[in-house]
Amino acid sequence: MFDFPLYSQSLSRRDLCKVAVGGTLSFMLPGFDLQAAQKRGPERRKSVITLWMGGGPSQLETWDPHPGTKIGGPGKAISTVVPGLQISDMYPLLAEQLSGMSVIRSMVSKEGDHERGTKYLKTGYRPEPTTVYPALGAIIAHEAPDKGLEIPQHISMGNTQFPARGGYLGAHLDAFRVPDPGKNIGNMRARVGDPRQERRLENLNVVSQAFRRGRTTQTKKTLHQSTIDRALTMMSSEQLQAFEIEKEPAAVRAAYGDSPFGRGCLVARRLIEQGVHAIEVNLNGWDSHANNYTGHQTQSKILDPAFATLLTELKERDLLDSTIVLCIGEFGRTPKINPLDGRDHWPSGFSCIVGGGGLKGDVIIGETDPTGKKKKPTEPVRIQDLYATILQTLKIDYTKELISPIGRPLALSDGTPIQKLI
């Protein structure tokens, strides 16, 4: 039990839950024995953490540096613990923690617009007007729902313009957004005591009933009631503690970095321990049309400690074997440096780091042309291939077809797993 600054009445969360949901949902919930961290081996389910680099980081200033070339810019490269792998020297901490992770330097997309690129990269399908594809996290939540969870099973942390969506699988699978992770997630406590809260919910029921008359189907579709029910369940859940990082040692918090992204990565680790299987942590600010190099320096100071500490902690807690970590943005940047010392959008040939969860580690796939003349990288990897790989590793049949609302059968992914990673 932890304290609430706004409310001091001694009511346990469980009690309040019973009152709040009026028995409609809470009785269906099993006990709280689902701390993922306590499970081992095949018993433990796999999870995915996506570190989303909003804006599109430059491959040349991250995982595919070409120092000393015309396209390389002022950056240098450093060796990592992975044999043969060099990354930008802006990532000294990460370089020490990459064992077991792989790098793909030849991701190819066909979307050079932020919104379209993000949608493609978060779903594995190129956006089209008639179908909203579900994001990876929504597919996981849909295909392998965790019934014991009282907090959302698909979570997006940090501000983002295009959070992961449930798409045609349904809005209830949209990522639960936590704009400022590690701080107050807010509004989790009823404003009045138990008997009045009960009266309020009873009143709400009376008013809602009148509205439903003649609109049963329509109101069901709004998810209004189920949203309220889920909110009430969440309000009374012990699992909420996963969002709170005050009790983490100061050194751990410092290691992640006191940024929304650093805190988000720490919360992500706590959520994985709690049993949440699909988490995205957003870091914006990679859209470097001007001053590309200095922009990447700023960003690396946020990303390097957070990413490195996340990997360290997952390894220490024996969680990396069950957690896929993917660090990617919507596209890369042009080999050519523009007159403003910036790089523009470049969907053909960019990098990502992926590993954990049973994927093969220490693999380096493809590279971009060091002269920048050739548009195509060697061993190009399509976005859908990356998702097919991840889904297969999660033991989700990526070829499974679902029927979209307009009656079209759609596979979870139309890619082919990357052999080098499985």
Add this chain to the structure above:
Amino acid sequence: MPASTRNWILACLPVGVVALVVSLVAWASSSPLKKTTPIPVVVNEDSLTRTVRQVNQLFEEQWKDRELIPAEQADELTQMRRLSLALHGTIPSLEEIREFQAMSGEDRLERWTVKLLEDRRFADYFSERFTRAFVGVAQGQFIVFRRDRFKAWLSEQIQANTPYDELVRKLIAGEGIWTGDPETNYITAAVADGNLDRNKLTGSTVRAFLGQRIDCAQCHDHPFDHWKQADFEGLTAFYGQVEVQLLGVRQNDNLKYEVEDRNTLEKRTVAPQVPFLNECLPEKGTLRERLAAWVTHPDNRRFERASANRIWGLLFGVPYINPVDDLPAPTDLAQEPPDLLDILGQDFRENGYDIKRLIQIIVASKPFGLSSSTDNENAEEIERATSEWALFPLVRLRPEQIIGSMLQASSLKTIDQNSNLFMRGRRFFSEIDFVREYGDLGSDELNDFPGTIPQALLRMNGQFAKDNGSASPFNSVGRISSLDISNAKRVETCFLVCLSRIPTPEELTHFIKQYETASNQKQREKITEDLFWALYNSPEFSWNH
């Protein structure tokens, strides 16, 4: 705190207070209103009612063809709520409901519409909607982009009823400094990292004004539409000579528009060229003036159709064709009968691109007045009826509408330009906070999103919900609790204030029973607070229906 710092703060405090008061007063007096707007009389305008009839006929024929029975007409108070939400972004106040009820005549909804359109709140609310459609919600680069000025300018234009085509031409071709000539913020909104992103301008111009998405042709030929990369580049070349510099948005005839070939990485110059209706492109004028004339040319039917679709979307919450900026190419009217957007578009064009008139037509048409409830329980049938506009759709209110409605419900009197400074200041600041916390839908606001758990939590437990729903001598919760009226009247007033309807008999019984248990003022307040809490959190409150 060291004494020197404290002294410094003390010295600055009065200056700060004065600055705050001055800016608040300046803001509050920016658009004064006459104390009472007389209720205008609708001139019996034949051409307007003719178009409404034409629209109704179109729908009636379609419903008959597809064997759909439209829902019944919604009651007047429901329609009044829809109008207020669509035009002012709030629910009607109790004061307004009483005023409306006192009006007589069969055409009182039409007259009420005109009154709402004349109210400054309409211009202010619609300017935010247009701003989103034109430049999105990003704050942009604050030195060269002033969203607030842009929005205020749009509000002035809407209030003055500037013809929409003229307004659009000013946006595309405007020159000057973003503060003095705020329309130029349309151009400067596309500045990113000190660079004018001309591709972004092309994409948003075509999306906002012609209802077409050609953005993907920026990098490649459109996979299934007929847009080619050359079309995109040719259009972008019209923005090739615009420059954003110290003196503002300027024309520089010496600039050439060059693109980098993606394969050879070499530069090549692109000549301005339009993808269709070449005959509508004038010879004279600057490149942007020519583009503006082409976009708004009377023969360019995409312009009027896109405008009609957007206004329809703003009134219903769902555009006629979804998404709002991806319309099919206009059909040949010699071969096929006009569709809804053609009818509305033609009236729009023939009547001076008058936004208010277009709104009057849409809200007077049959679909806007239909009920959202039906006896039919078949999900598929309901889906079909909704998509054919034979049933009013349930649409989630935007964050601004939610906060506007919560604030309005907390006051028995209308909150508008005539309200006191405190009330208006409260609205101004609560709106910013609430919208941020509720989650802004951005420029995507016409898409259909259901509510989220954080929103439910905010409505149930948020600080604003608490402040608004706790009885005080100044808000409706406190006033309704203390009025010397019957319990039945008390329940009825709460319902009118929050949901713009009278309670059902079951609701009445339920809440009267609660009031009967109250023996003093304090208890009555608590009951009213709990009733308000339920009304605020009901689906009926946060959905348009």
